[in-house]
Amino acid sequence: MEELSEAQIRASFVNCSTGEATRLFVPSGLAFAPWDELDYFGWGDPNAPGRYSLVYRRGDTPTGIVLRRADRVARIQVHLCSFCHTAQPANDVALFVAPLAGEAGRNGSTVGTYICSELTCSAHVRLQPHAAPIQPYPTTVMRANRARLLERVDRFVSDIERVR
Ligand SMILES: [Zn+2]
Known part of the structure; x- marks a missing residue:
């Protein structure tokens, strides 16, 4: 993704x-973040465990959400992000869990979903699959996976905004 400034992030x-x-x-040090390797920029607050933020570009518009990470659920062996x-x-x-936008969120309404616990999806979609006869080129697969990742993030943010 294209680099974002602190002001752009705070306004998003x-x-x-x-x-x-x-x-x-x-x-800090946003200019040194690995923007080329990110589809969205996600981070945790080192001073407030469980508080996370995520920003991506919706079209060209920086769009961000605040999230709270729930305690781990140990009973389930494998999760799908x-x-x-x-x-x-x-x-x-x-x-x-993310508060809904506007009044509903201020009144405590939230939506939740399972996500990679350190918001590292961008790295996962960049792990290239092995070439196989029935699969297109690995780079094509990776590009498609990245596009789908952003579609899913956008769908979740639309749920938060209740625009769907
Ligand atoms: Zn993930």
């Missing part, structure tokens, strides 16, 4: 107040 959030967006943790559709050991996938 759809499900928190402007005050929260001003205060929330944004990593709902964004990158990679099967992971249970510890590597966690339930994330």
Whole structure:
């Protein structure tokens, strides 16, 4: 994805107040983040365990959400990340809950989904599959996986905004 500035990131959030967006943790050194290797930019707040943020480009518009990671559920052995559709050991996938946008979110309404626990989907969709006779070229597969990842992120954000 194209590089984002701190100001762009802070202005991008759809499900928190402007005050929260001003205060929330944004990593320093954004110019050095591996933007080329990211489909979305996701990070956790080192001072507030369980608080995460995710920003991607919807078309050209930076669009961000705040998320809260629930405690791990150990009973299930393997989870499928709902964004990158990679099967992971249970510890590597966690339930994330996001407040809905606007009034509903302020009143405590949320939506949740299972996502890679450190928001590392971009790395997973870049693991190239082996070439196989029935499969197109690995780079084609990877490009399709990346596009699908962003579609799923966008669908989740649309659920948060209740625009669907
Ligand atoms: Zn994932």
